[in-house]
Amino acid sequence: MSEDRAALQDALRLTAVALEDAGIPFALVGGYAAWARGAPEPSHDADFAVREQDVPRAREAIAAAGLELADPPENWLFKAYYQGALVDVLFRMVGEPVTEEMLAGSDVLEVLAVRMPVLSATDILSAKMRVLGEHYCDFTPLLGMARALREQVDWARVRDETAAYPYARAFLTLVHELDVSPLGPLTTGHRDGSGRPDRP
Structure with a gap:
């Protein structure tokens, strides 16, 4: 496994554990969510979804886990980096707010040895x-x-x-x-x- 792939997987695990430990409703989304369900593994980034009202707590929890936060120009997500690997945390998807109902429709699956909600x-x-x-x-x-x-x-x-x-x-x-x-x-x-x- 390449160092970049290992860092991305570590970033995914750290983010999921941080959100879970903080009691923040979330789900793994995007390419890694598809991978957890059988699709090819992505190589660019990992994506999570949280409700907009939970963004301040999510930022705090993820930063405490050792990731470096960044605010992009887009107003529907924030970014977190771990050893160069990128995690996007979305609070709107395709222009629509992430809702409790969307997160509740996720399934808890084991992803990289960590159980987490997957869209x-x-x-x-x-x-x-x-x-x-x-x-x-x-x-x-x-x-x-x-x-x-x-x-x-x-x-x-x-x-x-x-x-x-x-x-x-x-x-x-x-x-x-x-x-x-x-x-x-x-x-x-x-x-x-x-x-x-x-x-x-």
Whole structure:
């Protein structure tokens, strides 16, 4: 294992333990949440979600665990570093606040020998699809994730949540054609359910 990968895994563990010990509701999200559910392991960063009201306590707990905090220009997360490895702590995802209901829908799984809440496969994939756009539209890693999580995903909910996002609809068309998803996107202009290009 490379030193960078080891530092990233240590950063993930330290953050999860710090939040758990502080009694802060949280969930592992993003690429490492998908990895915990069977997708390929990411190499860039680890992502956690907390409610915005818990951000001050989360910052305090994570800093006390030995990570260095940083405030990016974006107003929906803060960053923490450990030996050069990056942890993003999000309190809004795809423009929407992280809610108690979202966190409650997580499953407690063992990740790198630490038990922690992990976002549901449906929420992981839905969020990843909704951030696709003209500035970021790489389907390759997302396709691998969708293949790995396909049996865990509520595809009907993913379709409904991504109906207003054209790049997400394009991706859903792709995974439908590849038999990864049993459902295709809602047909434009038929959000009520008619005209859906689904397989029987």
